[in-house]
Amino acid sequence: MLTDQFYMQLALDKAWEYQLLTYPNPAVGATVTLNGRILSVEAHRKAGTSHAEVLALLKAYETLLKTEIDFDRFDAHKAHAFLLALPKDFFAECSIYVTLEPCSHTGKTPSCASLLSALELKEVIVGIEDPIESHSGGLERLKNTRSGILKEKCQALIKPFMIWQKKAFVLFKLAQSTNGRIGGGYLSSKASLTHVHQLRGVCDSLLIGANTVRVDRPTLDCRFTNGQAPDVKIYARRDDLDREIPLFSVVERSVEVISNLDFLKEPSFILVEGGEGMLKALQSRIDWMLIYQTPKLSTNNLTYNIDMNLQFLHQGKKDVDLMIWSRQVGD
Amino acid sequence: MLTDQFYMQLALDKAWEYQLLTYPNPAVGATVTLNGRILSVEAHRKAGTSHAEVLALLKAYETLLKTEIDFDRFDAHKAHAFLLALPKDFFAECSIYVTLEPCSHTGKTPSCASLLSALELKEVIVGIEDPIESHSGGLERLKNTRSGILKEKCQALIKPFMIWQKKAFVLFKLAQSTNGRIGGGYLSSKASLTHVHQLRGVCDSLLIGANTVRVDRPTLDCRFTNGQAPDVKIYARRDDLDREIPLFSVVERSVEVISNLDFLKEPSFILVEGGEGMLKALQSRIDWMLIYQTPKLSTNNLTYNIDMNLQFLHQGKKDVDLMIWSRQVGD
Numbered sequence A, B: 001m002l003t004d005q006f007y008m009q010l011a012l013d014k015a016w017e018y019q020l021l022t023y024p025n026p027a028v029g030a031t032v033t034l035n036g037r038i039l040s041v042e043a044h045r046k047a048g049t050s051h052a053e054v055l056a057l058l059k060a061y062e063t064l065l066k067t068e069i070d071f072d073r074f075d076a077h078k079a080h081a082f083l084l085a086l087p088k089d090f091f092a093e094c095s096i097y098v099t100l101e102p103c104s105h106t107g108k109t110p111s112c113a114s115l116l117s118a119l120e121l122k123e124v125i126v127g128i129e130d131p132i133e134s135h136s137g138g139l140e141r142l143k144n145t146r147s148g149i150l151k152e153k154c155q156a157l158i159k160p161f162m163i164w165q166k167k168a169f170v171l172f173k174l175a176q177s178t179n180g181r182i183g184g185g186y187l188s189s190k191a192s193l194t195h196v197h198q199l200r201g202v203c204d205s206l207l208i209g210a211n212t213v214r215v216d217r218p219t220l221d222c223r224f225t226n227g228q229a230p231d232v233k234i235y236a237r238r239d240d241l242d243r244e245i246p247l248f249s250v251v252e253r254s255v256e257v258i259s260n261l262d263f264l265k266e267p268s269f270i271l272v273e274g275g276e277g278m279l280k281a282l283q284s285r286i287d288w289m290l291i292y293q294t295p296k297l298s299t300n301n302l303t304y305n306i307d308m309n310l311q312f313l314h315q316g317k318k319d320v321d322l323m324i325w326s327r328q329v330g331d
Helices: A004-016 A052-065 A076-084 A112-119 A151-157 A159-163 A190-202 A210-216 A276-285 B004-016 B052-065 B076-084 B112-119 B151-157 B159-163 B190-202 B210-216 B276-285
Strands: A029-034 A037-043 A094-100 A123-128 A145-147 A168-177 A205-209 A231-235 A255-258 A268-273 A288-294 A308-318 A321-329 B029-034 B037-043 B094-100 B123-128 B145-147 B168-177 B205-209 B231-235 B255-258 B268-273 B288-294 B308-318 B321-329
Touching: A004 A029, A004 A037, A004 A052, A004 A094, A004 A123, A004 A151, A029 A052, A037 A052, A052 A076, A052 A094, A052 A112, A076 A112, A094 A151, A123 A151, A151 A159, A159 A168, A168 A190, A168 A276, A190 A268, A190 A288, A190 A308, A190 A321, A205 A210, A205 A276, A210 A231, A210 A276, A268 A276, A288 A308, A308 B308, A308 B321, A321 B308, B004 B029, B004 B037, B004 B094, B004 B123, B004 B151, B029 B052, B037 B052, B052 B076, B052 B094, B052 B112, B076 B112, B094 B151, B123 B151, B151 B159, B159 B168, B168 B190, B168 B276, B190 B268, B190 B288, B190 B308, B190 B321, B205 B210, B205 B276, B210 B231, B210 B276, B268 B276, B288 B308
Parallel strands: A094 A123, A123 A145, A168 A268, A168 A288, A205 A231, A205 A268, A231 A255, B094 B123, B123 B145, B168 B268, B168 B288, B205 B231, B205 B268, B231 B255
Antiparallel strands: A029 A037, A029 A094, A288 A321, A308 A321, B029 B037, B029 B094, B288 B321, B308 B321
C-alpha cells in the first residue's frame, strides 16, 4: 500500500468511467495525496471543461477545508483562477498523480502545466508523457516530477485518442445476455442505456447495418441524456429503406445510406451498432468492442458467430449490468 | 475520499480474491489506516491460518517500520504472540476496517476480538456483526467500535458461509468464450485453471454430469496446485461408465455414481462442473455461478440454453480472463 502504483490505479479507474466521453480529448484521471492520505480522485469528463488535474485539486481543497466550492467546477477558467488565488503554499505538501502528462498548451482551457508549476506541489507523478508533440513539454516546466508509473495501463487508456489522430476510431457496441444472446431487450439497466446515449452524443457518426434498421426500426437518438442525436450512416448494398422508420425523422440529424467504408480513413470517432452481419462486415476495421452484459441466461436463439481475439481492457458495473471494454488483437 | 466506505471497499475487494478458498470459514477482508493513510489491506486465505485482521496488522507493522517479519505470518499462534509482544501503544493511532465482526471464540486460531482488545486500536469499524450466535459478542469486548459500513456488500460476501451452515452451498462453474460458447479449451489462462484447482482442493465434493464424463474423459484433479483431488460424485441415471476414464484412477479419492441429489441437504460445499445438461438438471439447486470468460469470440456451436436470472456479485481478472461471480435470483 501507499505505493505510486496504488494511487495511479485509482486515477486510472476513475478515468475509465469517462472513457470516450471526453472525445476529442483523451481520458485522463488524477489523484491528489497528502502524506499518503488520498485527498481526491477525479477524471476529465467532457472536452472544453476542466481537466482531471484541476478537478482533483479543487476536490482536494474541499477535503482539506471540509467545505464546498460555490462556483461551477467544470468552468476551467474559473477553476484555474480560483486555484491560482490560493495562498502560494496551499498545496506545498501535496503530490498529484496524473495518468497523462499535464498539457502545456492553452486551448479551450488554460494550460495545466502552468497551473501546476505555479502551485508548486511537492511532486507531480505521471503515467506517461504526452505522445502528441505539440502538447508535450509539460513536465519540463515542472520541478520534482517522475513518470512511467503503470505506463502500459496509461497507454491503453489513451489508445482511442492516439487512433483518432490519424483515422477513425471504431467502437463496436453490443448488448448481450451472459450466454451470448443478442437482440431485443437485453439492455436491462437504465444506466447502460444512458451510457449508450452518452456515447451517441459525443461520436461523429453512428454506423449501423441496414438489416438492423429494417428489423428493429430504431430511433437512435439520445433521449435519456437530452443530447443532440448523432448523424447516422446506414451501411447498405442498396437503399430500399422505409423512410417511415423513426431514425429518419429525428430533428437536426443527417442520415446517409452508404455502400463503402472510405469515411473510416478520416480522423473521427465512429460508434457502430448492429448484430452479427455488421460485426462480420466491419471485422477488420474494429478497434475496440464495448459489451454490455446483462445478468441473465436466455433461451433466445439469436446469437453471433464470429472468430475474433480480444483483450479485456477494463470492466465495471452499470447498475446490474457488466460493462466490458476490450480491444481486437491479431491472431 | 478518506471515507469509511472507501476503506471497507478495499477490504471487500481483497476478500473476494479468496472467496470460497477459506471454506469452511467465511471470506473476510481488513484494512488498517493511520490518520487516513492506508497501511495494509489483507484477507483471510485458508481455514486454520491467520485471520484477515491479523494479516492486516502484521502488514501494517511492516509498512510503518519499513521492514519484513521473519516468521510464518499464516501461523496464527506465532502471529498473535508477535502482535501481543509489541509496545502497548504501537497501534494506538491506527484504525482497522473489517468486513465481518472479529471472532470472539477460540478455535483453530486464537480469538481476534481478544487480540484487538489488547492492542487498543483507535477504532474498530466492521461491516456486519457475526450472524453465527456462538461467534458473536466480539464487538462487545472492544471499545470505540462502529458497524454497518457497506452492510449489504459485506452480507453478500459471507452468503456462502451462511448457506453451508444449513445445507450444501452449490457453486456451478462454467468456462466460456465471450459469446457464450462452452466446451474444450476455453480456459485459456493458467491462472483460471489454477483457480479451478484451488476450488477443487477445498470443496467437499465435485459433482459432475455423466455425459461430461463420457465425452471429456476428465481427470478432475488438482495438479496445478498439488492439492488433494476432490471426491467426485457422477450424476447418472445408470452406471455404464468406462472405468478407464482417468478420474477413476486418481489416488486417495472416492468416486461415487449417484442418481439422486439428497446429499445436497447436508451442510457442505459442492462444486459442480458440467454443461447444459447438468445446468438444467441442477437449476433449482444452484446457489451461485462462477463464470470464467475468455477474451475470444468463437464460431464453435456448443453453447448452453437455459432461462435463468442472475445477479452479478463481483468481477475480476484472472490473467487474461474475466472471472464473474453471480448468484441465482428468483423471477
